[in-house]
Amino acid sequence: MTLDPVLLSRLQWAWVIAWHILLPAFTVGLASYIAVLEGLYFLTGRDIWFRISGFWTRIFAVSFGMGVVSGIIMPFQFGTNWSRFTDAAADVISPLLSYEGLMAFFLEASFLGVLLFGRRLVPAWAHFFAAAMVAFGTLLSSFWILATNSWMQTPQGYRMVGGRFEPVDWIAIIFNPSFPYRLMHNVNAFYITTAFVVMGVGAWLLRRGRATEDARMMMRMALDLLILLVPLQIFLGDQHGLNTLEHQPAKLAAIEGRYDTVQPTPLTLFGIPDDAAATMRDAIEIPNLGSLILTHSWDGTIKGLKEWPADQRPPVGPPFFGFRIMVGIGVIMLIVVIAGQVLQLRGRLWESVWFLRLCQWTAPLGFLAVIAGWITTEVGRQPWTVYGVLRTADSVSPSLTGANVAWSLVFYIIVYLIMFPTGIAFMASLVRRGPQQAEFEAPLDQIECGLPHEPFESAARAAPQP
Amino acid sequence: MPFDLVPLWTILLGFAVFYYVVFDGFDLGVGMLYSLVRGDTARATVMNSIAPVWDGNETWLIFGGLGLLTAFPLAFAIIIPAVYFPILMMLLALVFRGVAFEFRFKHPALRRIWDGAFCGGSLVATFAQGVVLGSLIQGFKVDGREFSGTSFDWLAPFPLAIGLALVFGYGLLGATWLVFKTEGELQDWARRTATICLLAVLIAIAGVSIWTPLAHPDVARRWFSWPNIALLSPVPIVTALIALGEWEALRRRHELTPFLGAVALFLMSFVGIAISLWPMIVPYHYTLWQAASSASTQAFLLIGTLFLLPIILMYTAWSYWVFRGKARGTGGYR
Numbered sequence: 026m027t028l029d030p031v032l033l034s035r036l037q038w039a040w041v042i043a044w045h046i047l048l049p050a051f052t053v054g055l056a057s058y059i060a061v062l063e064g065l066y067f068l069t070g071r072d073i074w075f076r077i078s079g080f081w082t083r084i085f086a087v088s089f090g091m092g093v094v095s096g097i098i099m100p101f102q103f104g105t106n107w108s109r110f111t112d113a114a115a116d117v118i119s120p121l122l123s124y125e126g127l128m129a130f131f132l133e134a135s136f137l138g139v140l141l142f143g144r145r146l147v148p149a150w151a152h153f154f155a156a157a158m159v160a161f162g163t164l165l166s167s168f169w170i171l172a173t174n175s176w177m178q179t180p181q182g183y184r185m186v187g188g189r190f191e192p193v194d195w196i197a198i199i200f201n202p203s204f205p206y207r208l209m210h211n212v213n214a215f216y217i218t219t220a221f222v223v224m225g226v227g228a229w230l231l232r233r234g235r236a237t238e239d240a241r242m243m244m245r246m247a248l249d250l251l252i253l254l255v256p257l258q259i260f261l262g263d264q265h266g267l268n269t270l271e272h273q274p275a276k277l278a279a280i281e282g283r284y285d286t287v288q289p290t291p292l293t294l295f296g297i298p299d300d301a302a303a304t305m306r307d308a309i310e311i312p313n314l315g316s317l318i319l320t321h322s323w324d325g326t327i328k329g330l331k332e333w334p335a336d337q338r339p340p341v342g343p344p345f346f347g348f349r350i351m352v353g354i355g356v357i358m359l360i361v362v363i364a365g366q367v368l369q370l371r372g373r374l375w376e377s378v379w380f381l382r383l384c385q386w387t388a389p390l391g392f393l394a395v396i397a398g399w400i401t402t403e404v405g406r407q408p409w410t411v412y413g414v415l416r417t418a419d420s421v422s423p424s425l426t427g428a429n430v431a432w433s434l435v436f437y438i439i440v441y442l443i444m445f446p447t448g449i450a451f452m453a454s455l456v457r458r459g460p461q462q463a464e465f466e467a468p469l470d471q472i473e474c475g476l477p478h479e480p481f482e483s484a485a486r487a488a489p490q491p
Numbered sequence: 492m493p494f495d496l497v498p499l500w501t502i503l504l505g506f507a508v509f510y511y512v513v514f515d516g517f518d519l520g521v522g523m524l525y526s527l528v529r530g531d532t533a534r535a536t537v538m539n540s541i542a543p544v545w546d547g548n549e550t551w552l553i554f555g556g557l558g559l560l561t562a563f564p565l566a567f568a569i570i571i572p573a574v575y576f577p578i579l580m581m582l583l584a585l586v587f588r589g590v591a592f593e594f595r596f597k598h599p600a601l602r603r604i605w606d607g608a609f610c611g612g613s614l615v616a617t618f619a620q621g622v623v624l625g626s627l628i629q630g631f632k633v634d635g636r637e638f639s640g641t642s643f644d645w646l647a648p649f650p651l652a653i654g655l656a657l658v659f660g661y662g663l664l665g666a667t668w669l670v671f672k673t674e675g676e677l678q679d680w681a682r683r684t685a686t687i688c689l690l691a692v693l694i695a696i697a698g699v700s701i702w703t704p705l706a707h708p709d710v711a712r713r714w715f716s717w718p719n720i721a722l723l724s725p726v727p728i729v730t731a732l733i734a735l736g737e738w739e740a741l742r743r744r745h746e747l748t749p750f751l752g753a754v755a756l757f758l759m760s761f762v763g764i765a766i767s768l769w770p771m772i773v774p775y776h777y778t779l780w781q782a783a784s785s786a787s788t789q790a791f792l793l794i795g796t797l798f799l800l801p802i803i804l805m806y807t808a809w810s811y812w813v814f815r816g817k818a819r820g821t822g823g824y825r
Contacts, residue, residue, distance in 0.1 A: 087593070093550065094589040098582050100556050104571025105578055112636055115564030116784045120792040123557040130550045131799050135806045192787050422572035422638070429642045433579045440583045444590050451594065 028427025031418050034106040037434045039403075041098050043396055044441050048092035050395045053163045053212065054219025055085050058246075059140075060153075060160035067153040077239050078156075080460035081223075084452050086141050091448045093129060095441075100126060106430065110410050110420035117183050117190045117198055118173050125169035132162040167212055175204035178402070179272045180411050190411070202272050206265040207402075213258050214398065217358065218391025220247040220254065224365075225388025226456055228381040239460045241375065244384070248369060251362040259355060263318075269405075270319055270327070273412060275337065276405035278330045279344040281315060282308070285331055289324035290315035295349070298341035303331060305341075339407040347401035354394040361387050496789040497780050500562035503796065507558055509761055511551040513664065513754050518545040520665020522588065522613025523658065524684060525606070532820035533677050534606075540672040540818035545592070547807060549585065561792045565636060565782035566772040573631045573638045574623045574645050581619035588612030617661045618654040625653030628703060628764065633776045649702065656695035660757065663688035667750040670741075672818045685749055686741050693734055696760060700727070703767055709775065710767045723766060730759040 059081055066074035100122065103111045139147055139155035147155070182197030183190045192198060227243035230236050270277045278284075282293040284303045292315040296308035316325040330338045361383060368374040406412055410420045518541040528534050560567045571578060591608035594601070622645050629649050632640035666685035670678055704711035714723055737752035770778045783789065 090546070090589070090593060093546070094586050097549070097553055097585060100553065100560060101571060101578055101582060103560065104556075104567045105575050106572075108568040108572045108638070111560065111564055112568040115560060115567070116788045119557070119561040119564060119784065120788055123561045123792050124795055126553045126557045127795055127799055130553050131803060135802065138806075138810065191785055192791075195787075195791060422575075424572050424638050424640060424642060425575065426642065429575060433575070436579060436583055440586060444586060447590065447594060 028431050030425040030427045030430050031421045033427055033430035033434055034421050034425065035417065037106060037430060037437060038102060040434065040437055040441065041095070041102065043399070044445055045092070045095040045099060046395060046399060047392055048088050048095065049163070049167065050215050050218045050392060051222065052085060052088050052092055053167055053215040054217075055081060055088070056156075056160040056163045057216065058219060058223065059085060060156040063153045063156040067149050073239060073242060076236070076460040077243060080239070080455075082140065083455050087448060087452050087455065089137065091444070095444075096126070096129060098437075104422075105433075106422055106425065107410070107420050108422040110415065113188060113415055113420075114177075114190050114411055117180075117192050118176060121169050121173040121176070121199065125166050125173070128162050128166040128169065132159055132166075136162065164212065167215070168208060171208045171211055172199045172201075172204055175207045176201050177410060178207075178406055178412050179203040180414060185414075190414075203265075203268055206261070206268045210258070210261045210265045210398075213254055213261055214391065214395055217251065217254050217258060218395060220251050221358070221384075221391045222388050223247045224251070225385045228384035228388075229456070230459055231375065232378065232381050232385075236460045244365075244374070245369070248362065248365045251358070252366050255355070255359050255362050259359070262352075262355070266319065273406060274328050275330060275333050276339060276344065276402070277319070278328060278332075279339045279341045279405050280348045280401060281319070281327060282341055282345045283315070283327055283329045284341075286326065286329040288316075288326045289313045290319070290327040292318060296345075298345055300338075300340055300342070337408065339405050344401045344405035347397045347404070350397040351394050351401060354390050354397070357387065358390060358394075494786065494790075496786060496793060497562075497783050499793070500558070500783070500789055501779055503800075504555065504558045504562060505761075505765070507551060507555045509758070511548070511555050512761070513757060514544075514548040515551065516617075516661045516757070517541075517664040517668040517750070518548055519613045519617045520661035520663070521668060522609055522665070523617065523662060524665050524669065524681075525613075526610035527684070528677070528680070535820035536673055536677060536818050537669065539820070540669060542592075543810065543814040546589065547810065549589065552585070558792075558796075562784060562789055563772050563779065563782040564784050565777060568636070569631060569633060569638045569773050569777070570627065572642075573640060574626050575642045577619040577622040577626070577645055577650075581616050581623070584612040584615035584619065586612075588616065614658065617658050621654035621657030621660075622650045624657065624764075625650030627774060628653070628699075628768070630707070630775045631773065633773065649706075652698070653695075656692070656699075659688045659691035659695065663692050663753045664750070664757070667753045671747050671750045674817055682741055682744070682749075685753075686738075689734070689737055689741070689753075692756065696730065696756070699760075700763070707767075707775070713767060713769075726759065726763055726766065730756070730763070733759060 059078055062074050062078035062081070065071070066078060103115075103122075136155040136158040139152065140159050143155065144152060176198055179202040180190075181201050182192065182194040184193050185191070223243050224247035227240040227247065230240035231244070266277070266280075269280075281290075282296055282298055282305050283290065284305065289312070291310040291312045293305060294309045294311065296305040298305055313323055315327055317323060319325065319327055330341070364380060365374065365384075368377050368380055374380070408417050409415060410417050521537060521541045525534065525537050528537050556567075587608050589612075591605040591612060595605035595609065626645045629647065631638055632644065663685055666681045666688055669681035670685060673681060704714055713719060733752060733755045737749060737756065740748040740752055768774050770780070772779045772782050
């Protein structure tokens with residue numbers, strides 16, 4: 026077997042970004058949640074907001090730190106493995122990318138420090154302000170990185186000069202056709218992911234009879250947010266799909282598992298795609314439903330992949346299955362949230378042990394959905410890095426051999442398999458400690474002792490346990 | 492073209508790289524020296540001397556990387572693949588180091604392992620950065636707009652020697668930082684270590700100053716042709732004076748001066764390399780102007796940078812002020 030530097034570079038990219046994306050998927054939502062909690066504490070002065078906020082801020086500190094550390098890797102990937110893409114497209118995408126990095130950099134250097142260590146050093150309003158700015162910063166970061174990604178999916182506002190992309194209109198570049206849909210769909214997904222984690226942690230605390238008041242508040246807040254956001258996400262997903270149909274019809278055909286153009290188009294529920302033969306094996310189909318969902322008419326036509334030359338078709342398997350996993354998770358989430366609301370209306374939420382257990386199991390579902398959705402959109406836009414213009418195969422660094430990339434991939438796998446499980450275990454131990462009154466009375470000099478991430482820890486440990 | 496932003500971006504990027512080298516340099520140096528320190532209290536003191544600032548220092552690497560990508564994308568596209576493995580080693584070492592730093596507080600039982608990861612990570616990251624610098628000075632094989640060598644071109648005597656030299660360089664920054672931040676026995680030890688590192692650094696500076704003009708006729712012409720030789724002669728003279736001053740400062744048990752002297756030595760080396768390579772950013776192939784992105788691209792990022800950078804610098808200065816004074820093994824500062 027010969028090692029293909031293009032395939033291996035794609036795997037490496039997938040590996041480092043799949044782990045990295047889990048952290049923003051969590052921290053973007055968590056930052057906003059903490060800002061809300063801090064706002065409530067500032068306005069009401071009630072201890073419960075303080076305890077919940079402190080609890081999640083400790084976890085936020087670890088996940089944000091891991092996000093920054095794994096984020097340092099990302100911009101260098103453009104140079105190490107995708108230097109041809111960099112040379113061609115940097116004039117357009119690099120400022121967008123840099124703004125994302127600068128935002129994270131800026132946050133790390135400024136408001137995050139106040140949020141984490143400044144509780145006793147600054148007035149309450151300033152602490153709330155810092156929390157709000159961190160939340161705003163994470164949203165800005167999402168804005169820039171999704172603008173970058175969206176431009177690669179639906180490029181516009183540029184001209185080609187000697188095989189390189191040159192910016193012509195920055196507004197058109199940033200607000201490219203898929204950007205608004207991708208931004209809303211993603212940020213909403215991040216919020217849902219976080220809310221499910223908050224709900225799962227609340228349920229876990231409740232089942233152990235720990236910090237009951239705080240845990241109930243977490244669950245209630247998460248449920249009330251999710252009953253709005255999950256249906257909204259289904260609507261946004263549908264809109265995003267229609268946008269894909271308009272601008273990336275080949276991706277949509279892959280998602281639908283559609284090789285042949287048929288009118289009216291059925292909906293393929295399931296099947297085994299075979300790219301070589303360009304057919305869907307053992308397909309289970311519902312007549313007309315494809316047309317109805319995608320064109321919002323009974324007999325609209327969806328183009329099949331055979332409309333494109335073979336070298337311009339994406340592989341069908343990953344987008345086809347990724348999409349079904351994402352939608353499946355969405356349906357499960359909707360059921361969980363409706364069940365929770367019904368129980369709450371009947372006043373039986375806290376006694377329903379089965380539901381609390383269900384919340385624990387579904388806590389990580391958001392992460393799975395984010396990864397599945399990301400695979401759908403990224404494999405679906407193949408074989409292009411800049412859609413329709415620059416091929417993935419023409420983007421890779423020319424000096425790399427397959428063996429080079431195989432080695433680097435092995436190193437990334439080893440280090441990430443040490444780092445991420447340890448970090449997750451670290452956060453799990455913070456969850457087990459639960460919300461605490463203790464840090465409220467922590468002595469000032471302990472907080473100031475100058476160990477990042479340690480002050481919270483040592484302060485909580487040094488203070489008398491309740 | 493409306494306005495040439497290349498000089499401004501050159502200054503900004505030069506500043507970011509120098510800032511990164513000095514600031515992450517001293518905490519990488521402290522990280523390496525940590526393995527040589529004996530005793531729990533002394534070790535805790537050493538760790539506390541960089542704890543509040545190290546991750547802020549490291550983020551300047553992102554700014555440097557993204558700045559190079561945005562302002563001089565061609566340089567990014569040629570240099571980074573050429574040093575594929577040193578960059579890989581550096582990134583993984585920094586990841587490991589960052590994570591080890593956090594986790595060593597969490598698992599006292601595993602502290603020895605995380606301590607090892609912290610020191611090892613610091614050492615590997617430093618060495619890899621030296622190899623990148625050495626490769627840059629050595630130059631790259633370039634064909635058109637692409638790096639045309641192999642992923643192992645950095646595996647040559649000069650880049651490896653620079654890697655070793657930078658270990659002592661960051662060691663000097665780290666040791667003099669410890670002289671500044673500690674007292675008593677630990678400070679004496681740091682002073683002795685700084686003296687050893689200083690000797691190694693001076694040998695390295697002399698070595699590079701001899702090797703580079705011998706290997707690259709352009710560099711020789713830059714320094715030794717008339718009138719350059721007269722105009723540039725202050726550079727080696729000032730460097731020698733700083734080296735002498737550094738030696739005296741260590742001998743006379745100054746506290747802050749040795750660190751400032753080490754920074755000055757780095758600044759002079761930086762200036763020396765800049766003079767040798769100017770105006771190349773991909774040495775011996777592409778100038779800063781040839782590698783620059785479009786004026787519109789450079790202007791777009793400049794707006795945000797000029798707004799954010801002063802705030803970041805002010806905040807950084809404030810946090811160093813908050814954590815001023817001698818570090819201690821237990822409790823906090825002051």
